[in-house]
Every structure is written in structure tokens, then in C-alpha cells.
Amino acid sequence: MNGRKSELAAAKAALPKKMRIVFCYIVPALLVTALIASVVWGCSQRKKAEDLRANGEGLYRKTYQELTESVLDMRNSLSKLLVSEAPHTVAMTLDEIWRESGEISALLGRVPQSHPDSYGLNRFLVQTGDYARQLAASVLSGKPISDADRKQLLALYEASGGVYEDLLERLNSGNFPSSPITGEEFFSQSAENPGQEYPLIEYDGPFSDSTENRMPKNTGEPIDRETAYSRAAGILGTTSLQSTGHSSGRLPAYSFSGELSDGRSVDISIAENSGALVYFMTTPTGEAEGVPGEEDAAALAEAGKQWLERMGCGRMEPVWTRYMAGSVQISFAAVADSDLPGAEDGILVYGDMIRLWLDRGTGEVIGADTENWLYSHTERSFPQRIIAEEEARAELSPFLEVTDSRLALIPLDDGTERLCWEFRGGFSGSEYLVYLDAGTGDEVRISLLVSDETGTSQA
Secondary structure, X not given: OHHHHHHHHHHHHHHHHHHHHHHHHHHHHHHHHHHHHHHHHHHHHHHHHHHHHHHHHHHHXXXXXXXXXXHHHHHHHHHHHHOOOOHHHHHHHHHHHHHHHHHHHHHHOOOOOOHHHHHHHHHHHHHHHHHHHHHHHHXXXXXXXXXXXXXXXXXXXHHHHHHXXXXXXXXXXXXXXXXXXXXXXXXXXXXXXXXXXXXXXXXXXXXXXHHHOOOOOOOOOOOOHHHHHHHHHHHHOOOOEEEEEEEOOOOOEEEXXXXXXXXXXXXXXXXXXXXXXXXXXXXXXXXXXXXXXXXXXXXXXXHHHHHHHHXXXXXXXXXXXXXXXXXXXXXXXXXXXXXXXOOOOOEEEEEEEEEEEEEOOOOOEEEEEOHHHHHHOOOOOOOOOOOOHHHHHOOOOOOOEEEEXXXXXXXXXXXXXXXXXXXXXXXXXXXXXXXXXXOOOOEEEEEEEEEEOOEEEEO
């Protein structure tokens, strides 16, 4: 018994000594070990961050190198074009320029640059490629390159030389964007590279400056701000609107913003020269997602058609749809009446398009963009003689399984329009729209229909 007590006493006496050993030796050793580990880990993470930054900057340098070389390739192609006369060589070189401009534009998108710094260059590249593509089509149709075109090509050659020299100087000096757009150095780097002047490219194409200067065809008597306010209030069914300004330019308009009766905010724009609606937008009331069933989709399209008729836009039909959370965007094309054979359902006029946004829960129109319709809508005349649908169908590829056909007026790259037989059909699991000239049966355009979980669009 006494031995047991002695052991307990000895244990109690030894406890403080063990605690001292723990706190004096073991704990400090553990803390030092943890500190060393944290320092090592921190250095490792810092090195990784520096490596990532170096890799990112290296990638930007590599991309800028490729961008510079690609601009030189395009400049060389332009130089070859200036000394070429054979139509087949000219057409092939123009095709190279079109391809190279697309590659350069894609590379430019991978370099972190501010909008003002890249907009002019990207615009120049897109217009150059578009111009080359249109000129190639002209050469292939048997038309020689005009003196005006040669003068334009010389201007592009000289401008591309300036672009190349500027890019090369930046690359050699290291004065090019190398910081991510979220980095603090991004804006200072962008500020050091002011935008360069590029020549005005004169041609008729979808990206040309000349088409951007076109005037609206749907015009009328000018209205004042008060009249525009009344028009906006009538469309929206609310008087809780305030003027937010007046835009000038080719389509001058009065702008207003306010609230609907249920408290949703809304913006609206009314054309000054006709009092027509240019744009309005509010928010949906629900959050429905996915593609609806056929019955619901048809009901939404019908609601849009009726709204457009009440707005005085005449008969229009839905052509493309895009479903979003709570709403659906439907693009409507105008339908023109005609006595031509095969036009019993009317002629679809793709130039006159209006985009509507509808609330998927209520079927209410919650947005509209009529600008394209205001620029294009006018009275049109059609050819008196066209080939029959059966004759045009015989010109189609035997691989295309036709499911539908109708007459359609489609816009061309040069700003004109052409009446075509539109054939809708499938091949190898994909769906296409093939357009054949209604007068000759010549193939004019082929479009791929892209369908996914958000709807259907044309590519």
C-alpha cells in the first residue's frame, strides 16, 4: 500500500518536469518547424505565381509574334496581288487575304488590349478580308479588277506595311500588352499604345463604311419630344417616364426611361423622323428555362405576330428563336404579297426583320428592336417571270433531302436583294437552307441551321 502511494507521489512530482520539457523544448521545436514549413510553402506558391505570370507573359509574347508574322504574310499577299493579272491567280490570292485576315483577327482576340487600342485594327482586318472575299467573287464571275479596286488595294498594302512596322517595333522593344486585363499594368500599357489611323475602305459589303452610312428608308415627318413622349407612353401603357436624351446621326431618336405599372424598369427610344418605335426593353416576370413544348412555342410566336400587326408592321413570320431565362427572343421577317406562282403564302423578306423579346410566363412583349426594319422596309417589286419550284428543285444536290420550300427575298453582300427559291432540307444529321436564284436557278447561298438547347439560328 505504501509502495503504491510512493509511486503516485513520484508521478505527481514528475508531471511538472514533463510539462516544462514539453513547453520549453517540444512546443518551440514544433512552432519553428511550422514556421519553416510555412515559409517554404509561401516561397513555393510565390514561385508558382511568378512562373504562371512568366508563362502568361510568354504566351502573350508568342501570340504577338504570331500576330506580327501574320500581318507580314497578309502584306506579302497584297503585294503579290498588285503584280498579278491572271484571273485564277488573283482569285486565289484574294482568298488567301480573306483567310489571313480572319487568322489575324483571331490572334488579336488573344492579346489583352483595350477596346480603343484594338478596335481600329480589328475593323481594318475584318473589312480587308470582307473586301477581298467580295472582290474574289467578282473576279470568279468574269469581271476584271477595276482601276478603283487597284487603288484601294494599293492603299491596303501601304496600310498593312504601317501596321506591320508598328507591331514589329512594339515586339522588339517589349512595348506590347503583356498583362492580363485584370492586372494593374494593363491600362497603363494600353495607354502607351494609341490607336493608329487606317484607310477608309470603299466597297459595298456587310462590314463596309459605305453601308454604315446608309439612311433609313422608313421615314416621315419629324416629331417633337412631347409627341415622342406620348408615343412611348402609349406603347408601354405608362406615363411614368422621364426623358433621358436625344441621339443624333442617321437615325435620330428620343430616349425615355421609367417604370411600368408593376414596378419593372423600362427603357424606350422613339424615332424623331417618323415617330416609330426604335427600341424598348424591360425584364421578364419569371425565370423559365429550356426549350418549351411546341404548343407553348407556337403561342409565343403568335403573340409576337399579333403585337407587330397592332404596331403597324404588317404581316410578319418568325424565322429564328433564342430562349433565355424567363424570356424568348424571336426574329420576325416581313411577308410580302405577290401573284407569282409559288407565292401563295407570300414572299419572305429577310431584309425587313424585327427582333422581339417575350415573357415566357405571360406571353407579353417585353422588348423590341426595329432598327433593321426602319433601315430596310420599303415597297418592293418582284420579277414577273420566275422558274417553277420543280425546275429549281432539280438543280439541288441529290444528297439534300428537301422538307420545305418557298420564295424568299434575301439581302446580298453588295447591299442589293435577290428573289430566291428557299429550300430547307437535311443531310447527314444537319439541316440547311439552300437559296437558288428564282430567275435562273443558280445557287446563291447555303446556310447551316444550328439548333441547340437555346433555339435555332442560321450560320
